Amino acid sequence: MSERIKNQREALLGTRGSALALAQSNWTAGELGKLGWKITLRIIKTTGDQAPDRPLGSIGVKGLFVSEIEQALLEGGVQLAVHSMKDLPGEMPRELMLACVPKREDPRDALIGRTAGTIAELRKGAVVGTSSPRRKCQLLAVRPDLNIVDLRGNVDTRLCKLDEGRLDAICVAAAGLHRLGLRDRITEYISVDVMAPAVGQGALALQTRSDAGDIAASLRTLHDEDTGRAVLAERAVLAALGGGCGIPLGVLATVENGRLSVVGALCDPNGTTVIREEISRGNDSAEQIGAEIARRLLERGGSLFVGLGS
Secondary structure, eight states: OOHHHHTOEEEEEEEOOSHHHHHHHHHHHHHHHTTTEEEEEEEOOOHHHHOTTSOHHHHOOSOTTTHHHHHHHHHTSOSEEEEEGGGSOSOOOTTEEEEEOOOOOOOSEEEEESSOSSTTTSOTTOEEEESOHHHHHHHHHHOTTOEEEEOOSOHHHHHHHHHTTSOSEEEEEHHHHHHTTOGGGOSEEOOTTTOOOOTTTTOEEEEEETTOTHHHHHHHTTOOHHHHHHHHHHHHHHHHTTOOTTSOEEEEEEEETTEEEEEEEEEOTTSSOEEEEEEEESSSOHHHHHHHHHHHHHHTTGGGTTTOOO
C-alpha cells in the first residue's frame, strides 16, 4: 500500500445537486485529492431548490441556497461546503469561516441570444429571461423597451426554454457557463460599465467550521490572495446594505499591482434608476473601501432601494 493511500484522510463535502454545483464541488474534491484527501459529496437540498418556480425576491429569506448546507456544517454532518460566492449572505454564523477563495473565473454577466447576439441588436420589445432584479434593472437602464421576464431553474432548464423559442435571449453568469463547458453558447460578454455583476460572481466560497483543523489547512493552499481581497471588499458593500442576496446590487472589485478598485451599482427594483460609485486605492483595507462604497450609494438615495430609508 502506498504511503499516500495509507495516510489518506476523509471528509464529507456538502453541495447542492445542480450540474453547476456538482462541477464546482468535484473540482474541489479533485484538488483536495491531490493533497491526500478522499472527499465524498453529500447533496443537500436548499430552500431555493425547493421552490424552483417562485421568483427569488418573493421567498424573502437570506441564504436561499446556502442555509441548509451551513446547518449541516454546524451540526457536523459535513466537514466542508462549496458555494457560489454570490449566494452567500453578507454575514455568516460565527462558528463558520471561509477557509479558501480560489482564483476567480470571469465575473461578468453574459447574454445568450437566440434572435440577436448582443443587447444592442435585440429587437424592440424582445423577451429576455433572468431571475435577477439586478440584471433586470441594469438591462432596462440601457434598453427600456425590453420585456424582462422572470426565469429560474438550472442552466440547462434556462437554455431549454430559450431554445424552445419562448425567449429572445437570457442573461446568466459567464462563470457558470465556463465551468459547465458551455462557453460557446455565449453571444455577448456584458461590459461591467453596462452591468455590474453580483457580489462574488465568478468566485467560489470554500467554507468550513472555524475549528476545522486539517481540512481548513489543506483548503488554504488553494486560496488566491487577490481574489480573496476583492471578494472581501465586495462582501463589505453587501453587509453594509443589509446582507441579502436579493438586494439589487452589483459590485466588482479588482486588484492590480496591489491597488484595489471597486465599482458598485445599486438599482431601483421598481424602475431603471442605477446609482454607481467607484473607488480605487492602494492603502485602505478592503473592508474600508467596501464600506465607503456602500455609504456613498446610500447617501445618493440608495437607502430607498434597500428599505433603509423613508
